Amino acid sequence: MTPDLGTGDEAIVTICCRDNASVGVTFCDRFSFDADSVHSAVELRAPGLTWIWDSDLATFLEELAADYRGWDGERNWQTNDHDLTASATFRSGGYVGPTWALRPWPQAAWAPR
Structure with a gap:
């Protein structure tokens, strides 16, 4: 970093x-x-990173914000080719725990830890 x-x-x-x-x-x-x-x-x-934006990341984030009182489980979003995925869980105290993964190659994965 x-x-x-x-x-x-x-x-x-x-x-x-x-x-x-x-x-x-x-x-x-x-x-x-x-x-x-x-x-x-x-x-x-x-x-080699490709982007196919038929799934809208902005809509996913807006839905998380709209449910500011919380939800159960994990919510997920991804690009069509799975290069970028996002997940979110609602945590105690009103906090959202986001996770992002970037996988530009099908045979290798990289994600921040």
Whole structure:
């Protein structure tokens, strides 16, 4: 994980795959509408990474926000080719536990731990 300074002294965090530095996730352009929220742009990169967006990630995230009082079990979202998957569980105290996995190659998997 590498914290950098972006424009306007905003933090940029980059997480790289230990086995292949060309695979990574960058969190940048952080902003907040109020004291209770933090937003970031997320950039995913890997050689051969394909995106088929017939499943809408924004809708998945909006549904999580709409159910702010909680839910049972785990909720999941993925791209058509399974390159990117997201899961979320509702935890005590009103917190959501998100998990993201980036798998750019069918024969090899990489996910942040």
